[in-house]
Amino acid sequence: MxxxxxxxxxxxxxxxxxxxxxxxxxxxxxxxxxxxxxxxxxxxxxxxxxxxxxxxxxxxxxxxxxxxxxxxxxxxxxxxxxxxxxxxxxxxxxxxxxxxxxxxxxxxxxxxxxxxxxxxxxxxxxxxxxxxxxxxxxxxxxxxxxxxxxxxxxxxxISDMPKCSIVVAKPNIDVSTGWVYKELDSKEIENHPDIDGIRKAIEEGNLEEMCGLIGNVLEPVTSSKYEEIGKLEALLTKAGAIGAFMTGSGPTVFGIFDDEALAKKGYESLCDSGMKLQVFLSGPINPNKL
Known part of the structure; x- marks a missing residue:
């Protein structure tokens, strides 16, 4: 079998x-x-x-x-x-x-x-x-x-994420999750994301509000050491992303687009950036509904 x-x-x-x-x-x-x-x-x-x-x-x-x-x-x-x-x-x-x-x-x-x-x-x-x-x-x-x-x-x-396009890019660097959490523990977290607000925006289908609330307490730690993260977010925002963020402990960055054509432009701009990247043009998915 x-x-x-x-x-x-x-x-x-x-x-x-x-x-x-x-x-x-x-x-x-x-x-x-x-x-x-x-x-x-x-x-x-x-x-x-x-x-x-x-x-x-x-x-x-x-x-x-x-x-x-x-x-x-x-x-x-x-x-x-x-x-x-x-x-x-x-x-x-x-x-x-x-x-x-x-x-x-x-x-x-x-x-x-x-x-x-x-x-x-x-x-x-x-x-x-x-x-x-x-x-x-x-x-x-x-x-x-x-x-x-x-x-x-x-x-x-919770409810499915609102429909959108997502460009994902991983720079050619490896980040130690253990190091990120150790650094996080050594300082006080200044800005906690509004997790309940993000959930509410998702359940109301409000993509723009959701993007305005997204936050990751690990990002300041990782981005302070690896400038690629900030560069990628800037490129995605310039291409028309309504939000660009780091996922997990990094170094992967994703940009959320409400327009597929702009997402393709963002994807192409990263491919042509000269940075060593793995780039994907993707979107949210619920495997349970396939």
């Missing part, structure tokens, strides 16, 4: 940090949104009991350190699964980009292996298992537009 899954990237329409737990995890309030940038994973069971992962890029780890393999091993151990699985990953989502590329692949593994191995688990149970491996994976299992609280695992599905 063979199963193919599409794993969608996410962006943060708002990211606030409100505290830190004793175990080091940060307490957050975020609005999460899937975008139409995706990896493709193919799963085929085998009788060896082994978890075998291959990928289309040599830089992708395919050993036990990969979250996909961790998910498969966890399910084997938790439910006494004797079968193994051959998995092939076609990676398109930028790596280390603040777009949950690893987490969404892990979520796809939960969904596919639940079906492949006839485990009969509902999404609630899959999310309970998933949070043990990563705080973003439960959101990636549920998908769509969601308010995430706690360490990211307390999820409330």
């Amino acid at each position: 063979k199963i193919e899954r599409t794993a969608y990237a996410k962006i943060n329409l708002g990211l606030d940090v409100t505290g830190r737990r004793d175990d080091g995890y940060h307490i957050v309030r975020m609005i999460m949104q899937n975008v139409d940038i995706y990896d493709t994973l193919t799963f085929e069971d085998n009788d060896t009991g082994e978890v075998v992962l291959t990928a289309n890029q040599d830089t992708i780890p395919t050993d036990g350190s990969n979250l996909i393999c961790k998910v498969a091993k966890q399910l084997q151990e938790e439910y006494g699964v004797k079968k193994g699985v051959n998995i092939h990953l076609v990676k398109r989502i930028p790596v280390a980009a603040g777009m949950a590329g690893g987490s969404t692949d892990g979520a796809a593994a939960y969904m596919a292996l639940n079906e492949l191995w006839n485990l009969g688990l509902d999404k609630k149970r899959l999310c309970e298992l998933a949070v043990k491996l990563g705080a973003d994976i439960p959101y990636c299992i549920l998908g769509g537009t969601a308010l995430a609280e706690g360490i990211g695992e307390e999820l409330t599905i």
Whole structure:
């Protein structure tokens, strides 16, 4: 039996940090949104009991350190699964980009292996298992537009984001999430985004108001070290974006456009900028409604 899954990237329409737990995890309030940038994973069971992962890029780890393999091993151990699985990953989502590329692949593994191995688990149970491996994976299992609280695992599905075009750009730099949070902890947060206001604007379908409220407390930290973030936001705004922001801990930036032609212009301006970038012309998506 063979199963193919599409794993969608996410962006943060708002990211606030409100505290830190004793175990080091940060307490957050975020609005999460899937975008139409995706990896493709193919799963085929085998009788060896082994978890075998291959990928289309040599830089992708395919050993036990990969979250996909961790998910498969966890399910084997938790439910006494004797079968193994051959998995092939076609990676398109930028790596280390603040777009949950690893987490969404892990979520796809939960969904596919639940079906492949006839485990009969509902999404609630899959999310309970998933949070043990990563705080973003439960959101990636549920998908769509969601308010995430706690360490990211307390999820409330909200209305779909208003229709728009989104240009996404990842500069050729790698940002350590650990470093960003450590820097954040060393200073007081001056501006907390209005997460409830963002949610209200989304539910009212008001794209312009939503863009006026979007904020990310991690952005000042990352952008102070990497000038590319500010440059990308300026280019997107100049091209007609009604808002341009960093997602997650960076370095990826996205611009929101209410006009598809302007979005294409923004996409082309980034492609022609001379900067080393991965650029995508995308939009919001709810995988549950495809």
